[in-house]
Amino acid sequence: MKLRKRIGNSRRLNRFVARLFAGYIRLVWRTSRFEIHGMEAIAADVRAGNPIIMGVMHQRLMLSPYLFPPREDGPICSVTSAAKAGRLVGLIQEEFGFQTIPLPSGTSHVALSRTIVGRMREGVSVGFAVDGPSGPARVAKTVPVAWARLTGCPIGLATYSVKRQFRLGSWDRLIVPLPFNTGVILLEPFSETIPRKPSEEEMEHLRAALETQLNALCDRADALCGHEKPLL
Numbered sequence: 001m002k003l004r005k006r007i008g009n010s011r012r013l014n015r016f017v018a019r020l021f022a023g024y025i026r027l028v029w030r031t032s033r034f035e036i037h038g039m040e041a042i043a044a045d046v047r048a049g050n051p052i053i054m055g056v057m058h059q060r061l062m063l064s065p066y067l068f069p070p071r072e073d074g075p076i077c078s079v080t081s082a083a084k085a086g087r088l089v090g091l092i093q094e095e096f097g098f099q100t101i102p103l104p105s106g107t108s109h110v111a112l113s114r115t116i117v118g119r120m121r122e123g124v125s126v127g128f129a130v131d132g133p134s135g136p137a138r139v140a141k142t143v144p145v146a147w148a149r150l151t152g153c154p155i156g157l158a159t160y161s162v163k164r165q166f167r168l169g170s171w172d173r174l175i176v177p178l179p180f181n182t183g184v185i186l187l188e189p190f191s192e193t194i195p196r197k198p199s200e201e202e203m204e205h206l207r208a209a210l211e212t213q214l215n216a217l218c219d220r221a222d223a224l225c226g227h228e229k230p231l232l
Contacts, residue, residue: 014087014088014091015091017088017091018088018091018092018094018095019095021088021092022092022095022096025062025063025065025092025096027179028063028177028178028179028181029063029066031179031180031181032162032177032179032180032181032182032183033181033182033183034066034160034182034183034184034185035183035184035185035224036184036185036187037184037185037186037187038186038187038188039069039185039187041187041189042054042069042156042187042189043069043070043073045154046069046073046074046076046125047069047073047074049074049123050153050154051074051120051123051124051125051126051151051153052125052126052153052154052155052156053120053125053126053128053144053147053148053151053153053154053155053156054067054068054076054125054126054127054128054155054156054157054158055128055129055130055140055144055155055156055157055158055190055210055214056127056128056129056130056157056158056159056214057129057130057131057137057138057159057172057214057215057218058129058131058132058133058135058137058172058174059137059138059172059173059174059175059218060158060159060160060175060218061089061129061174062174062175062176062177063160063177063185064078064093064127064158065092065093065096065098066160066185067158067159067160067185067187068125068127068158069125071096071097071098074123074124074125075099075123075124075125076098076099076124076125076126076127077098077099077100077101077119077124077125077126077127078090078093078098078099078100078101078126078127078128079100079101079103079112079116079126079127079128080093080100080101080102080103080133081102081103081133081134083133085133086102086103086133087102090102098127099124101115101116101119101126103133112143113143113146113147113150116147116150116151117147117150117151120147120151120153121151126147128143128144130143130144130210130211130214131172134171135171135172136171137171137172137173138211138214138215138218139211140207140208140210140211140214141207142203142204142206142207144210145194145198145203145206145207145210146203148190148194149194149195149196149197149198152196154189154190155189155190155194155210156187156188156189156190157187157188157189157190157210157213157214157217158185158186158187158217159185159186159214159217159218159221160177160183160184160185160186160221161175161183161184161218161221161222161224161225161227162175162177162178162181162182162183162225163181163182163183163225163226164177164178164180164181165177165178165181166178182225183221183225184221184224184225185221186217186220186221188213188217190209190210190213191209191213192206192209192210194206
């Protein structure tokens with residue numbers, strides 16, 4: 001096995017890198033000032049034992065540990081890709097008390113949904129990048145709508161923005177916040193009612209509505225931080 005592949009498959013090394021990333025995220029959080037809107041209503045629901053499906057855009061994953069109710073309010077798991085980058089994200093999330101559900105290549109939506117439904121029936125909330133592990137960026141999948149239909153659990157939407165940041169050249173243009181910053185965190189419930197047996201047309205309408213609402217939430221956060229154009 002080539003050295004590069006062996007390094008990439010080393011859980012010990014990946015755990016070390018994950019701790020470095022987690023340390024940076026904590027540094028940003030502790031040295032910055034954030035206005036948080038909408039967290040308490042969702043956190044109260046989770047504290048009452050009602051799990052929720054939390055959706056974010058992949059572009060905004062960097063501060064995702066702080067976009068969800070605190071772990072003491074209720075357990076939450078994140079769905080991650082089983083690819084190398086996804087495994088690293090999962091390890092970073094574990095540093096902040098998240099449980100993780102890796103999505104192996106070739107896993108069907110049915111099998112994944114069965115796992116998610118089982119966890120949510122145990123009272124575990126789920127966090128998910130609604131535009132998936134590989135995009136297109138800021139284009140929502142139907143998956144969180146399907147989970148909400150199967151479980152009857154509500155969908156919450158979350159995002160953040162900061163004044164000082166840079167973006168990676170990745171497909172999602174991942175936003176990397178800088179330390180000693182100011183920013184906002186916005187959360188709100190998905191505004192649509194999800195029927196138990198929606199038609200294909202209704203599913204597409206719900207998917208598009210979720211995409212539109214979450215993109216608008218991202219753009220609002222950016223505007224509050226002085227970014228006039230959408231960060232695409």
